[in-house]
Amino acid sequence: MDLFERKISPSSDFLSRRRKTSDRHPLRIILNSLTVLGLKIEDSNSSFKRVFCFTYFVIVLLCMHYWALSDVAWYFRNQVKEDMLAESITVWASVCTVDFLMLKRKDLLRVLSIVKKETEKLSPDEQRKYQKFVWKVCGAAWLFIILFMSQNFMFILHVDYDRYFSNTPLFFFYRKMPETQLNIYIRIDRSIENLYIHGLLTIIIALYILLCTNAKLWIKKCNLSSELHLVSEESTSSLEDVRRYRNIFDQFTKKIELLDDVFCRIVAVWLLMILVSLCVRILTILNPLTENTDRIIVSTLLVLSRATVTLISISIVAEKVHEASVSYIRKLDSILKMKSNAKNIAMYQEIQLIYTKFTFFPTHLTVWKFTSLNRAFLMTCIGMMSTYVIICIQLNPNALKGIMG
Numbered sequence: 001m002d003l004f005e006r007k008i009s010p011s012s013d014f015l016s017r018r019r020k021t022s023d024r025h026p027l028r029i030i031l032n033s034l035t036v037l038g039l040k041i042e043d044s045n046s047s048f049k050r051v052f053c054f055t056y057f058v059i060v061l062l063c064m065h066y067w068a069l070s071d072v073a074w075y076f077r078n079q080v081k082e083d084m085l086a087e088s089i090t091v092w093a094s095v096c097t098v099d100f101l102m103l104k105r106k107d108l109l110r111v112l113s114i115v116k117k118e119t120e121k122l123s124p125d126e127q128r129k130y131q132k133f134v135w136k137v138c139g140a141a142w143l144f145i146i147l148f149m150s151q152n153f154m155f156i157l158h159v160d161y162d163r164y165f166s167n168t169p170l171f172f173f174y175r176k177m178p179e180t181q182l183n184i185y186i187r188i189d190r191s192i193e194n195l196y197i198h199g200l201l202t203i204i205i206a207l208y209i210l211l212c213t214n215a216k217l218w219i220k221k222c223n224l225s226s227e228l229h230l231v232s233e234e235s236t237s238s239l240e241d242v243r244r245y246r247n248i249f250d251q252f253t254k255k256i257e258l259l260d261d262v263f264c265r266i267v268a269v270w271l272l273m274i275l276v277s278l279c280v281r282i283l284t285i286l287n288p289l290t291e292n293t294d295r296i297i298v299s300t301l302l303v304l305s306r307a308t309v310t311l312i313s314i315s316i317v318a319e320k321v322h323e324a325s326v327s328y329i330r331k332l333d334s335i336l337k338m339k340s341n342a343k344n345i346a347m348y349q350e351i352q353l354i355y356t357k358f359t360f361f362p363t364h365l366t367v368w369k370f371t372s373l374n375r376a377f378l379m380t381c382i383g384m385m386s387t388y389v390i391i392c393i394q395l396n397p398n399a400l401k402g403i404m405g
Contacts, residue, residue, distance in 0.1 A: 025112065026119040026131060026214070029138050030207050037199045039098065041108060060196060061098065067193055068095045082284035083296045086277050090303070093273035094201040097266050101204060104262040111211060111259050118218045130217075134210055141206040144306050148198040151302070152190040155295035205270070205310050208263050212317035212365065215259060216324040219252045242332070242350045249328060249354065253363050256321060260365050267314065268368035271381070274307040278385055282392050311381055318365040318373035325363035329354065 025031060031041055038060030040053035071088040101108065119127060174185045281300040332351050364372045371377060 025116050027115060027134060027210055029134060030203065030210060033138060033203050037196060037203065039200060041105065064095050064098065064196060067091050082280045086280040086284065089273055089277050091197050093269050094197045096269045097204055098200055100266050107258055107262045111262060114255055115211065115214050119214065122217065137206045137210055141202045144202050145195065145199045147302055148194045149191045151295065151298055152187045152194065202306065209313045209317055211259060212314065212321060215256060216320045218255055219324050219328050239347050239350065242347055246350065246354050256363050264366050264368050270310060271367055274311065277303055279388060282389055286392060311378055315373055315375055315378035319375055322364040322374065329358055
């Protein structure tokens with residue numbers, strides 16, 4: 001009997017592994033990537049870790065604002081050039097993204113808690129599938145970061161730009177070095193800047209895409225029960241079921257609003273960055289050839305590739321969230337079409353209340369609360385970009401000569 005009891009009792013190792021698995025966040029790899037780059041979202045239990053992460057975050061934040069202000073100061077003494085302005089736009093957008101995200105840190109923690117709870121409701125196969133998707137998105141984000149860093153070692157430096165201001169305070173110590181050593185340190189310095197500027201921006205974009213992908217699963221398990229299709233006029237449980245599902249949908253709407261409150265301004269910053277960067281970089285490519293043309297083209301391709309992936313991804317996943325809510329609402333139509341419920345005024349009013357609220361307050365993700373993120377928004381952005389490119393080619397004399405010659 002003792003032997004039998006020892007066989008069925010779980011071991012301490014098994015319980016500890018199970019506890020660690022339950023405590024593991026589905027977006028852990030993305031959160032760890034942000035922590036490596038200085039952005040610690042979750043609170044640590046250890047006081048030493050809290051102090052270390054806070055100190056690291058302050059240093060990174062000060063450096064990022066220093067880079068942004070240095071870019072602004074550069075234009076007061078020098079002529080504005082398209083390729084340099086395009087790099088500065090990315091710096092400013094990254095700084096604004098980090099600032100807005102940390103201002104909404106408490107709300108972001110609530111969203112992450114929702115993601116963890118809702119993901120645990122999925123089946124093991126669905127959890128593994130989502131975890132693979134998280135790894136793929138994180139891998140693609142780090143691939144972009146590595147490409148942005150590697151371009152500093154592939155091409156020549158901007159002599160008048162890279163050496164004007166220090167990317168880090170260490171520049172004041174090594175700026176008097178010989179030419180060869182100075183170039184090496186500048187390349188390393190620029191790579192460090194790209195690691196944090198492009199790294200934080202790209203990882204936060206990946207975080208938003210993953211949160212939107214997870215958001216459409218928040219209502220997936222809230223399907224209407226088959227009992228609603230078998231109710232009669234005298235049944236009072238059907239009305240209670242409809243009210244219960246209305247409460248579920250209201251909770252889902254509040255969760256989406258919370259997610260949108262965290263990222264709506266950040267998405268607006270990304271959209272502005274993409275549009276302005278496209279305008280500036282198209283002009284740069286259309287200019288006459290220089291020694292920096294190859295670097296400009298490669299940098300433009302990287303930036304526009306990330307912008308394209310960002311626009312398409314956030315538009316599609318945001319529309320999927322809206323479609324999930326619409327499909328949930330449409331399931332109530334089958335109740336109204338039943339003859340037994342045709343004269344049930346209370347049920348009709350309850351369902352009509354859901355439709356009315358959804359009409360005036362649709363469940364969707366937005367760009368700073370003034371437009372919805374969906375495929376129509378994506379096509380509008382593509383149309384604006386295409387129109388601008390055509391206008392630039394028509395108005396730029398060098399481009400016209402190149403095309404006609």
